Amino acid sequence: MERLLLVDGHNLLFQMFYGMPAKILGRDNKPIHAIVGFLGALLKIIKNIEPSNIVVIFDGESGSNRAEINPEYKANRTDYTDIEEIDNPFSQLEDIMKSLEYINIRYFETINGFEADDVIASYVKMYREKMKIFIVSNDTDFLQLIDKNVSLYVYRGKNTVIYDEEKVFERYGVKSAMFADYKALVGDKSDNLKGVPKVGPKTAAKLINQYGGVHNILENLTNIQLPSIKATLNENIARAKVNLDLIKLTGNVPLPFLIDDTIYNYNNEKSATMKILKDTGIV
Incomplete structure (x- = not known):
């Protein structure tokens, strides 16, 4: 090849x-x-x-x-x-x-x-x-x-x-096909993109592996057990979606x-x- x-x-x-x-x-x-x-x-x-x-x-x-x-x-x-x-x-x-x-x-x-x-x-x-x-x-x-x-x-x-x-x-703990979603959650300092507060690399990988990409995670907010993570995702839905649009x-x-x-x-x-x-x- x-x-x-x-x-x-x-x-x-x-x-x-x-x-x-x-x-x-x-x-x-x-x-x-x-x-x-x-x-x-x-x-x-x-x-x-x-x-x-x-x-x-x-x-x-x-x-x-x-x-x-x-x-x-x-x-x-x-x-x-x-x-x-x-x-x-x-x-x-x-x-x-x-x-x-x-x-x-x-x-x-x-x-x-x-x-x-x-x-x-x-x-x-x-x-x-x-x-x-x-x-x-x-x-x-x-x-x-x-x-x-x-x-x-x-x-x-x-x-x-x-x-x-x-x-x-x-x-990174995620498949390459999900990497844009991963960065949308954790942010990217080099591009001046803030991630979702309280969602670090391990939490982002866990959420993605459990639910899929950003849109799937946001659709499954009611199923997320940890109250602080559920709340921060709910408060930062717009940021996560915009980040994904910029990174994808x-x-x-x-x-x-x-x-x-x-x-x-x-x-x-x-x-x-x-x-x-x-x-x-x-x-």
Whole structure:
């Protein structure tokens, strides 16, 4: 079965910008540590997975439609508009894209209020029965997409973790198909989404395994034995439903490339980080 690698571009960019131990300077003393880290990680992942197809998806500048549902959504994220180049991850994005073009990897910036998550989910929905799919990101929202053919590749160098269905259940106590409902109950600090008060991970997993998803839990409030949990769910019905709407990935976004346009041929000679940097004029 062919393998499709879907890369959450900004997620990997930020991981490398803030995770590299020292700033590396390129031509004109421009910081390039995120570029070096991004390419190095991507090439290691490619060598490990040996994908037949690759797409890198970046979040565009149009913002997210989800903020219209809940203005607090990702309101905790840093605004980089006026931040100086040396401290701004986006200052290295153009050269990352140039590097991807050089090694013939398709990339895309989202438009029309969609996020990278939405586009990646659409690729998964379209090709999950035809290909093995690996999503590169440390965003746990993608855990809801995991099945027998879909895995989440959380890159951490030698400590990389690949989540399959078994590992999701082992880590969170719920099946991957119920993970969006799980997060709707417990919340997500990274996206500034508050969960249902008093419903922590263990309680959320127990409720989901007993009743099913958020809507089923809310329909069975009268059957919940613990008064405090019954009361907090009743008081926060709207929050749980809105959270689920924000977290759930439907996979209904148009695809930027047909699968035949994303074929990747691994070339050991051309695909070396330093060669890419030199050939593209970054160093």
